[in-house]
Amino acid sequence: MGRRLAVTGMAVNTPLGDTLDGTLAALLEGRSAVTRWRTIDTSRCYSKIGADIGDYDVFPRVAAIEGRLPPAAAARLRRLLPRLPWSARLGVTLAADAMADATLTDHELGDCHVVVAGHNLASAYAESGFVGFAKDPANLPIGLELYSLDTTQAACVSELAGSRGPTYTVGGACASGNLALLAAAREIHHHGATRVVVLGALPEPSPGSLHAFAMIGALSITSFNTTPERASRPWDAAREGFVPAQGGAAMVIEDWHAAKARGAHIHAELMAAAVVSDANHLTVPDEGGQARAITLALRRAGLHAQDIDYVSAHATSTPQGDLVELRALRQALGAHADRIKINATKSMLGHTFSAAALVEGVAAILQMNAGRLHRSCNIDQLDPAVDLDVCADGPVDWPVRTLLNDAFGFGGINAVSIFRRSEA
Amino acid sequence: MSAVITGAAVLTPLADTVDGLLDALAAGQSGIGPWRAFPRPPAAAGVGGDLSGYDVQRRLLELRTQLPGVVMTRMDKMVRRVPWATKLSLLVAADAALSARWWLGDVAAEDLAVVCAGHNLTPRYGHDNWKKFQVEPDYMDALLAVHMLDTNHAACVSELLGTRGGIGTVGASCASGNLALRAAMDELADGARRVLVVAPIYEYGETTLQALGLMGATSEAGPEDVARASRPFDRDRSGFVPSHGAAAVVIESAEDARARGVPALAELLAVEASSDACHRPPRPSPVEQAALIRRALQHAGLGPRDIDLVSAHAASTPVGDLAEARALALALGDEVDRIPVNAAKSMLGHSGWAAALIEVIIAIAELRRGLVHGTVNLDHPDPRIPLVFAQPGELPVRTVLKNAFGFGGLNCVSVLRRVDDA
Numbered sequence: 119m120g121r122r123l124a125v126t127g128m129a130v131n132t133p134l135g136d137t138l139d140g141t142l143a144a145l146l147e148g149r150s151a152v153t154r155w156r157t158i159d160t161s162r163c164y165s166k167i168g169a170d171i172g173d174y175d176v177f178p179r180v181a182a183i184e185g186r187l188p189p190a191a192a193a194r195l196r197r198l199l200p201r202l203p204w205s206a207r208l209g210v211t212l213a214a215d216a217m218a219d220a221t222l223t224d225h226e227l228g229d230c231h232v233v234v235a236g237h238n239l240a241s242a243y244a245e246s247g248f249v250g251f252a253k254d255p256a257n258l259p260i261g262l263e264l265y266s267l268d269t270t271q272a273a274c275v276s277e278l279a280g281s282r283g284p285t286y287t288v289g290g291a292c293a294s295g296n297l298a299l300l301a302a303a304r305e306i307h308h309h310g311a312t313r314v315v316v317l318g319a320l321p322e323p324s325p326g327s328l329h330a331f332a333m334i335g336a337l338s339i340t341s342f343n344t345t346p347e348r349a350s351r352p353w354d355a356a357r358e359g360f361v362p363a364q365g366g367a368a369m370v371i372e373d374w375h376a377a378k379a380r381g382a383h384i385h386a387e388l389m390a391a392a393v394v395s396d397a398n399h400l401t402v403p404d405e406g407g408q409a410r411a412i413t414l415a416l417r418r419a420g421l422h423a424q425d426i427d428y429v430s431a432h433a434t435s436t437p438q439g440d441l442v443e444l445r446a447l448r449q450a451l452g453a454h455a456d457r458i459k460i461n462a463t464k465s466m467l468g469h470t471f472s473a474a475a476l477v478e479g480v481a482a483i484l485q486m487n488a489g490r491l492h493r494s495c496n497i498d499q500l501d502p503a504v505d506l507d508v509c510a511d512g513p514v515d516w517p518v519r520t521l522l523n524d525a526f527g528f529g530g531i532n533a534v535s536i537f538r539r540s541e542a
Numbered sequence: 543m544s545a546v547i548t549g550a551a552v553l554t555p556l557a558d559t560v561d562g563l564l565d566a567l568a569a570g571q572s573g574i575g576p577w578r579a580f581p582r583p584p585a586a587a588g589v590g591g592d593l594s595g596y597d598v599q600r601r602l603l604e605l606r607t608q609l610p611g612v613v614m615t616r617m618d619k620m621v622r623r624v625p626w627a628t629k630l631s632l633l634v635a636a637d638a639a640l641s642a643r644w645w646l647g648d649v650a651a652e653d654l655a656v657v658c659a660g661h662n663l664t665p666r667y668g669h670d671n672w673k674k675f676q677v678e679p680d681y682m683d684a685l686l687a688v689h690m691l692d693t694n695h696a697a698c699v700s701e702l703l704g705t706r707g708g709i710g711t712v713g714a715s716c717a718s719g720n721l722a723l724r725a726a727m728d729e730l731a732d733g734a735r736r737v738l739v740v741a742p743i744y745e746y747g748e749t750t751l752q753a754l755g756l757m758g759a760t761s762e763a764g765p766e767d768v769a770r771a772s773r774p775f776d777r778d779r780s781g782f783v784p785s786h787g788a789a790a791v792v793i794e795s796a797e798d799a800r801a802r803g804v805p806a807l808a809e810l811l812a813v814e815a816s817s818d819a820c821h822r823p824p825r826p827s828p829v830e831q832a833a834l835i836r837r838a839l840q841h842a843g844l845g846p847r848d849i850d851l852v853s854a855h856a857a858s859t860p861v862g863d864l865a866e867a868r869a870l871a872l873a874l875g876d877e878v879d880r881i882p883v884n885a886a887k888s889m890l891g892h893s894g895w896a897a898a899l900i901e902v903i904i905a906i907a908e909l910r911r912g913l914v915h916g917t918v919n920l921d922h923p924d925p926r927i928p929l930v931f932a933q934p935g936e937l938p939v940r941t942v943l944k945n946a947f948g949f950g951g952l953n954c955v956s957v958l959r960r961v962d963d964a
Contacts, residue, residue, distance in 0.1 A: 162675070162679050163679065198821075232817065237661050237662070237691065237692040237693060237711055237713065238661075238662060238690060238691055238692055241668070244662075244665065244668060244749075245672055247749040247753070248669050248672045248673075248749060250749075251583075251748060251749045251752060255583055255584050255585065255752045256584065256585070256756075258749065258752055258753050258756055259753075260753070260756055260757055261753075261757075262749065262753035263749075263750055263753040263754050263757065263759075264757075264821075264822070264823065264949065264950070266662060266665070266750075266753075267661065267662050267715060267949065267950070268661040268662055268713055269661055269713050269714055269715045269948070269949070269950050269952060270821055270949075270950050272713075272714075272817075272950075272952070273817065273820075273821035273950030273951055273952060274821045276817040276818075276819050276821070276951070277819050277820055277821050277951075279819070280819050281817065281819055282816050282817055282818070282819055282830055282833075283816065283817060284814075284815035284816060284817065284954075285714070285815070285816075285817035285952055286712055286713055286714040286718075286721055286815065286952065287661055287711075287712065287713035287714070288710055288711065288712055288713075289658075289661065289691075289692050289693050289696075289710060289711035289712075289713065290693060290709065290710045290711070291691055291693045291697075294710075297710045301712075301725075301728075304728045304731075304732070307731075308727075308728055308731050325675070326668075326671060326672050326675045326679075326682065326686075327686075327687070327690070329675065329679045329682065330671075330682060330683075330686035330687040330690060331687045333680065333682065333684055333686065333687065334684070334685065334687045334688065336687065393708055393709060393710060394652065394706060394707060394708065394709070395655075395656065395697070395700040395705055395706055395707065395708070395709035396700075396706065397651070397700050397701050397703075397704050397705055397706055398697070398701055399620065399688070399694055399697035399698045399700070399701045400688060401687075401688060407706070410652065410706070418732075527693065528687070528688055528691060528693070528694075528697075529688070529691065529693050529694055529696070529697025529698075529700075529709075530697060530700070530701075530709075531693060531696075531697065531709055531710070
């Protein structure tokens with residue numbers, strides 16, 4: 119149905135690197151991004167560990183990419199960055215990186231639509247406002263309200279592109295990235311867009327939000343505080359919760375024919391995305407809802423279970439969620455589930471919340487194109503209930519034509535995307 | 543496919559029924575008063591449309607006699623625990639569902655979707671929990687991790703109505719309400735049969751109002767002058783007046799509505815979005831706004847001559863109101879001398895992300911009843927704004943343009959038409 123969609127630009131930023139090649143190499147090596155938090159004061163939190171890029175300096179990356187941006191866009195990037203707080207500064211840089219990767223001209227940037235995945239992004243920045251307000255209300259930064267809003271990040275990306283196209287945020291908790299891919303598809307299918315810049319913005323964990331997740335028992339807070347690299351261990355018998363992470367990613371989704379016509383490099387084809395609700399606002403992963411999302415995406419893509427070669431799992435390292443997802447895969451894919459490979463990028467990167475589906479979408483496309491899948495790290499003792507191939511033993515050569523990218527959020531929000539290798 | 547609105551509900555300082563709201567607006571009543579939700583921050587005027595005293599229990603008692611038992615049970619389980627703003631989302635969504643006779647007709651739960659308009663919805667709840675964290679981290683709301691997420695509004699409404707189709711939030715600052723209608727039309731285009739759109743209350747908060755005050759975005763009118771604080775298009779306007787408000791609508795295809803035997807309240811002809819490519823306010827672009835209005839009319843298959851009423855964004859800011867007037871003149875040409883314009887924010891203040899949806903619902907009531915409201919506090923119309931202002935009273939209107947131009951240069955406008963053969 120509708121026009122075909124090409125991924126013509128990608129960018130990612132995590133503790134494992136801010137380049138595509140570097141990120142893939144680190145994942146295949148099995149390196150962990152998780153450490154004790156350095157840039158968040160966790161003295162009053164149960165949670166002590168995470169993937170930390172709180173002190174990331176954007177300017178070396180800006181210098182590396184700006185030659186591949188149209189000069190006007192590079193100038194706008196330089197003008198924008200000094201104003202922006204952490205999440206927006208890194209987010210706008212990621213968007214610029216994906217635009218550069220897509221080798222878009224100023225004219226082509228000018229008709230982009232912009233979709234930012236995420237909500238409640240700048241929570242640490244907002245908390246700095248609470249601190250400032252308690253000390254001296256008259257001295258609050260003048261832009262506090264503006265830069266506290268998620269939408270400002272979308273507006274900044276639109277300003278960077280010099281684009282007058284529709285610009286907005288979409289939110290679906292930890293599934294937001296896949297909701298943004300769905301929104302991008304709709305911009306092209308229903309709203310005449312030629313290309314859409316999709317930013318998986320970086321959520322900004324604050325001491326308060328870290329503690330909030332610990333209070334509902336969602337985080338790893340007990341066994342791995344002295345060995346943080348071992349804490350995120352999807353499908354391992356000793357897993358105890360997810361590991362919060364800073365990180366983000368961006369993609370340029372483009373009308374296939376427009377991409378071909380301008381001779382763009384195509385990383386992959388976005389076949390479909392789908393989101394369904396469980397009608398349950400709490401944090402109860404639901405096998406049926408996850409399976410329905412997968413089935414709906416397959417139907418939209420015009421594909422069958424047999425077409426899936428590899429699943430980039432949501433797998434956050436929670437006792438319940440990791441197994442529910444495998445059951446959902448079996449329900450949706452049937453016997454074919456025994457013939458696919460599944461891995462958990464969060465075993466190295468931790469959980470980047472609303473950005474996860476885009477971070478892992480980029481990681482999955484890189485693996486597909488390399489024909490090699492990273493291992494799911496830290497599986498010292500496989501949970502005996504795991505009956506599918508979760509890449510526990512090491513990186514593996516595996517030809518992938520079509521991949522499924524899972525993301526399941528709080529509040530019963532199940533969203534998946536499907537990518538296919540772009541044949542030359 | 544023709545999309546129609548079959549249910550609508552509002553929760554505003556003036557009224558919590560759609561007809562009551564239009565009656566109050568047509569009578570020129572103001573919902574603006576002293577701000578009581580929390581102590582006035584020093585740079586804030588202490589004036590606003592405040593719903594903090596809204597009687598949730600009374601409304602629940604009313605709903606108890608109307609909602610199906612299973613739905614009321616879900617309501618009772620959730621409403622007790624969720625934060626204040628989420629309680630109001632549940633109430634207004636239930637009200638819109640009742641208005642659309644949600645439980646009539648045979649549609650699978652998988653074909654029902656929820657779209658939530660807005661972002662950063664609960665800064666005050668966040669601030670309150672931060673204060674508790676300073677005292678003792680475990681004093682925070684035990685379900686903060688669930689309740690602090692904007693998506694919780696969508697998820698709670700989905701649970702209330704048992705929807706198992708699409709779900710999510712969309713955000714475009716003050717244009718979010720219109721943008722959510724656009725997202726709902728996308729849901730229908732991709733196979734959903736019915737969509738509930740909810741625009742939760744934007745809470746504001748102490749730091750929000752302080753920062754907006756320091757920025758000079760909000761009205762400088764003091765508590766002695768409450769009803770005169772919001773004065774769109776008037777010479778002496780000084781900024782917007784923060785206000786609480788929530789809204790919800792139900793959207794489906796005209797065919798589905800007819801098949802269910804549910805009358806359409808209005809037809810949603812077009813919703814179009816754009817950006818000014820400039821994130822810093824206040825720099826609204828009349829040229830960009832005008833291009834957007836033209837595009838929306840074109841998508842609706844209409845020209846300026848077909849528009850009978852403009853429901854303006856008009857937040858009462860010096861720069862914004864002027865830019866909007868210029869955009870209307872550019873987009874509508876000579877017709878701008880004919881088409882009446884009204885500004886609901888003159889009486890309701892600015893409810894942030896929900897404002898556009900509240901004003902869409904007011905416009906629908908105007909279409910249906912042939913009754914329009916005016917704009918209060920226009921003592922000295924800005925001489926640079928040569929618009930024709932709607933006089934309150936009976937006026938048959940068939941087609942309305944609803945503008946929304948948000949913080950950060952995010953724009954979205956919608957075009958609605960009366961349904962004559964309902």
